[in-house]
Amino acid sequence: MSSPDPQVRAARNPSTPAPARGPVVAVTGAASGVGALLTERLAASEEIKQVIAIDERRGECSQVQWHILDVRDPAIAEKLRGADVVVHLALDLDLETDGAARTAYNVRGTQTVLTAAAAAGVHRVVLCTSAMVYGALPENELPLSEDAELRATAEATGVGDLLEVERLARRAPRAHPGLNVTVVRPATLVGGTDTALTRYFESPRLLVVAGSRPAWQFCHVEDLCSALEYAVLEKVDGELAVGCDGWLEQEEVEELSGIRRMELPSTVALGAAARLHRIGLTPSPAGDLAYTMYPWVVSVSRLHDAGWRPQWTNEEVLAELLEEVAGRRTVAGRRLGRKDATAAGAAGATVALLGAAAVVRRARKARRRI
Numbered sequence: 001m002s003s004p005d006p007q008v009r010a011a012r013n014p015s016t017p018a019p020a021r022g023p024v025v026a027v028t029g030a031a032s033g034v035g036a037l038l039t040e041r042l043a044a045s046e047e048i049k050q051v052i053a054i055d056e057r058r059g060e061c062s063q064v065q066w067h068i069l070d071v072r073d074p075a076i077a078e079k080l081r082g083a084d085v086v087v088h089l090a091l092d093l094d095l096e097t098d099g100a101a102r103t104a105y106n107v108r109g110t111q112t113v114l115t116a117a118a119a120a121g122v123h124r125v126v127l128c129t130s131a132m133v134y135g136a137l138p139e140n141e142l143p144l145s146e147d148a149e150l151r152a153t154a155e156a157t158g159v160g161d162l163l164e165v166e167r168l169a170r171r172a173p174r175a176h177p178g179l180n181v182t183v184v185r186p187a188t189l190v191g192g193t194d195t196a197l198t199r200y201f202e203s204p205r206l207l208v209v210a211g212s213r214p215a216w217q218f219c220h221v222e223d224l225c226s227a228l229e230y231a232v233l234e235k236v237d238g239e240l241a242v243g244c245d246g247w248l249e250q251e252e253v254e255e256l257s258g259i260r261r262m263e264l265p266s267t268v269a270l271g272a273a274a275r276l277h278r279i280g281l282t283p284s285p286a287g288d289l290a291y292t293m294y295p296w297v298v299s300v301s302r303l304h305d306a307g308w309r310p311q312w313t314n315e316e317v318l319a320e321l322l323e324e325v326a327g328r329r330t331v332a333g334r335r336l337g338r339k340d341a342t343a344a345g346a347a348g349a350t351v352a353l354l355g356a357a358a359v360v361r362r363a364r365k366a367r368r369r370i
Contacts, residue, residue: 025232026052026083026122028071028113029090031059033192034128038087038225039064047233052083055090071109077116085232087126088113091165093158095196095283106161110168118176126231127169128224129162131185131217131241136294142215143297146185146241155287157196182231184224187243187298190321191221196288202325205262206254209269212293214250218317219243223310227303236306241298244314256318266293 025042029035030053042048043063051064054076058066067079071090080086090109092102110127117125134144135151154160169181188197200206208214219242227242254261273286300310312320 022047022049023084023232024050024052024082026054026080026086028054028086028088028109030061030064030066031055031057033089034189034221034224034228035059035087035089036061037221038089038228041225041229042232045229052079054079072105072112074112074116076112077119080116080120080122083117083120083122085124085126086113086117086122087128087228087232089128091128091158091161093161093195095157095194095199102158103161103164106158107164107168110165114168114172114176114179114181118172118179123178124180124182124232124234124237125172126182126184126228127165128184128186128228129165130159130189131187131243131296131298132156132159132291133162133166133185134296134298136290136296138213138294140295140297142247142295143217143299144241145299146239146302153287155285156291157284157288159287180237182237183239184227184231185239185241185298186219186224186227187217187241187296189219189221189224190317190324192324193221196284197291198321198325199284200292201257201259201321203259206250206257206259207269207289207292208250208261208263209266209289209293210263211266213295214253214292215247215295215297216250216253216314216318217243217247217297218312218314218321220310220312220317220320223312226311227308230303230306230308236302236308238302240302241300242303242310243298243300244310244312244317245300246314247295247297248314248318253318256315257322 025048027035027039027042030039035055036059039051039053039059039061042051043061052067053059053061053064054067054069054071056068056070058068069076069079088110092105094102114125133150133152134148135153137151150163150166152159152163154163166183169183172181173179189195190198224242227240230236231240248256270286270289273282273284273289276282277285
């Protein structure tokens with residue numbers, strides 16, 4: 001008579017440990033944002049054996065093993081030992097962060113994590129960049145193939161860092177044979193996020209550059225986390241775009257949001273944005289405007305082929321975004337206080353980029369008083 005299989009023996013004898021299941025997954029940037037959401041999701045999954053959470057502070061999830069350190073610290077290699085997969089989400093894309101400091105953190109952190117993962121015997125690293133790396137260009141197809149050339153420039157917030165992360169991802173398997181690198185590129189991310197693109201919807205008017213062809217595709221953070229989980233479980237690999245199916249034309253966005261447009265010539269819009277950023281009055285460089293001017297909608301065919309489907313539509317994500325930003329007012333990417341917002345709301349045609357003239361005048365007066 002044959003002996004029962006291990007799972008049957010474990011069921012009969014509760015003291016016998018259950019067979020190991022699923023991968024051990026390490027998540028960097030696990031204390032906040034997408035990292036915190038993914039950590040909670042993986043910790044609750046029956047397909048995951050263990051979650052190792054890494055950040056510079058402890059997060060709220062208590063079902064994981066925490067390691068408190070900077071991802072640029074080479075000591076991270078020891079913390080990754082025993083992990084099968086690393087999801088690297090410790091990126092700083094804050095609009096207010098000094099650009100040089102942001103790049104130093106993002107690039108050095110990614111380099112360190114990739115090298116440490118290889119040294120620790122990790123077989124898969126999942127990186128998260130953005131569909132912005134494809135670039136927003138007037139001749140872009142709708143939608144772009146996931147294999148489309150990355151034609152973005154470093155002129156938009158954080159995009160130069162993301163392009164360097166993409167280059168590191170391509171080099172890593174050659175430098176570290178046996179290391180698999182998967183890159184996930186979300187569309188305009190919504191759900192507790194603060195970016196130049198989410199701030200676009202905080203303006204009293206939606207700036208439209210004359211002659212442009214905007215197309216809006218969103219990605220809810222919950223859908224991003226489910227796509228990352230697919231990558232962790234090796235249901236899909238390679239370079240993946242993630243977002244809602246389809247896109248919204250600018251006219252649809254205006255109808256759904258109830259926010260009227262303000263149309264400006266491109267020379268005026270781009271020139272004003274460049275000047276205001278150059279003198280430090282707005283966090284967004286002129287390059288951010290391209291992503292509101294031209295399409296960068298992406299196909300999500302690889303995830304679809306693997307059986308993944310978004311749970312959110314573009315219309316639903318836009319509605320959530322509008323609810324999140326209700327009561328906030330932003331002019332030229334700069335978030336205003338309540339008094340400033342009231343003035344901007346009454347300014348009519350001077351809102352959006354041109355409304356920043358009041359900010360310039362106040363800044364000049366303040367400098368004269370010092």
